[in-house]
Structures are given as structure tokens and as C-alpha cells.
Amino acid sequence: DAGVTQSPTHLIKTRGQQVTLRCSPKSGHDTVSWYQQALGQGPQFIFQYYEEEERQRGNFPDRFSGHQFPNYSSELNVNALLLGDSALYLCASKSRLNTEAFFGQGTRLTVV
């Protein structure tokens, strides 16, 4: 079992650009959540996807959007990147029937 996998591991983008991050959930999991972890802080909830729909959303602007595919994998898209978007982006997956979430290693996004 590969666990939760995220790609890419590192990414450098220029302010104003757009970025797409990808996540493959752990086998058997159908729910994917995305978190942003700024340096020195705890993870902040962005949104959660289940059955290809956004089910919950944290306090993030509309520049942050996502998608879930029929195979349960997910993408996080961020438009009009700001310097403040630089962070570690974590994907977590779980089964809808279980509360335990498993995290990927994250994607380190640097906006310059």
C-alpha cells in the first residue's frame, strides 16, 4: 500500500501564476482534504472532497479551488499566486466510515 502520495514534492512559482497540486489517496479511502501549513504554524484546513464534490471549506479565498476524480484522486488549484501562498500543502485521505486521516508528505510551494 503506497499510502497517500502527493506530487510534485517541491515547486517554485512566480507571483500571479497558477499552480496545480495533486494527491492520490490511500487505497480504500474516498475522502480527501487539503491543508495549508505555513512555516512555523499548524496545518489550516482548506477544503474536503467526497463523491467528487466539495463538502466543507475553510476560510480560504476563491483563488483556491479543487477537484476530485472518480478514482478519488484530487487536485488543488491556486490562481493568482501571492507571496503569502508559500507553504507546505498537505493532502489527507480517509474513509467516509472512519475518522482517522492519513497524510501525504506534502508539496512545498515557494512563490517568488
Place this chain on the structure above:
Amino acid sequence: AQSVTQPDIHITVSEGASLELRCNYSYGATPYLFWYVQSPGQGLQLLLKYFSGDTLVQGIKGFEAEFKRSQSSFNLRKPSVHWSDAAEYFCAVGAGNNDMRFGAGTRLTVKP
């Protein structure tokens, strides 16, 4: 509103000494409580979780935590710390299929 407070930003203990990391939460319903550990540049690994039942829960790597409803606390303990325990520790609260709210984390340094 859900919130988690980890009062200690940084703790230093000697190898072999006991450890207690504090966590206080605010939640309107019966919370699900978690402790995660994060090594530098890595994702989050679940140490233990509390949903209901026995208020003293055992986790991996010799960690345990005690849920105290009257104090809204879920402190993490380990009787004897190893150098490999040096990492960032996060307490989180959630419920059912809701998202998790994380504390800001406590960085643990282990002195030889």
C-alpha cells in the same frame, strides 16, 4: 467554534526524561482528539486518537494521552524520551466527517 491551543511553542528535555505536551481545546460537541508528529520536511503521522471510552489512550512509539473533559485538555505524555522523538507535535480536534482543526504545534528538542 472549534479551536486548539498548544501553550508551549518549544520544549527541551533530556534524553531519558519524561515528557508532557499540553493541549487545550474548544469544541461545541463531543470532540474527536488527535495527536500528530511531524519530522522536518515531512507529512504528519498519527500518534494516537480519542473518540470515546477510556480517557487514557495509548499510541505508537510509547506515547499516551489523557482526555480530561472538565479541563478541556488532551495532554500527551511519554515516560522516557528518546533522541528520535525530537520533532514537531500537533494536537487536533474534529468530529465525525468534519475537518480537523490543529494547534500551532510544540517543537520538541531532546538533549543528549
